[in-house]
Amino acid sequence: GDSVTQMEGPVTLSEEAFLTINCTYTATGYPSLFWYVQYPGEGLQLLLKATKADDKGSNKGFEATYRKETTSFHLEKGSVQVSDSAVYFCALSDLNTNAGKSTFGDGTTLTVKP
């Protein structure tokens, strides 16, 4: 079945540091890939997505590129802020093979210190 593997956390960075959170996947079809963010005490919200190979998703300074050859979708941000402290989930979804159900990674907790 489909699976998503995320870099283990927690990750602690200083403000303005560079962020990378690794994500790799296995899937039988051609999934879309997502990063969701969960701020303390809140539900998940979509951060960015990419629907096909070589697509780059971006939002709020975060970027991730869909790499089919390495089955990866690593999340990056050039300069993190304290407000980026949250749990980040990598996920995949394939409407054609699993009716839109999503498979999530285990989540990576990011703490940014001033």
Next chain:
Amino acid sequence: SAVISQKPSRDICQRGTSLTIQCQVDSQVTMMFWYRQQPGQSLTLIATANQGSEATYESGFVIDKFPISRPNLTFSTLTVSNMSPEDSSIYLCSGVGRGGEKLFFGSGTQLSVL
């Protein structure tokens, strides 16, 4: 984009009782799902809520424990029955909007069972 209102946001329940969680979507979604997020873990799909018919449950989840209703395209409920402390978790509903595979999430229900 769709907005999903979920309630209650949190509850503390006694062992052996049941709790019903409601989700209302502000627009029609093609599919709705219920997820569980146990402390410090990722999201696990409980079931797909099908409009007007029985929900489709994932392995390890059964209708007697987690009955689900979806009487129309914009509303669904999940009941956690005969609760035990092991049911303490965050429960999230989600929907797939028309025309895409993006998941919209409710804000979650934090359930604690004593």
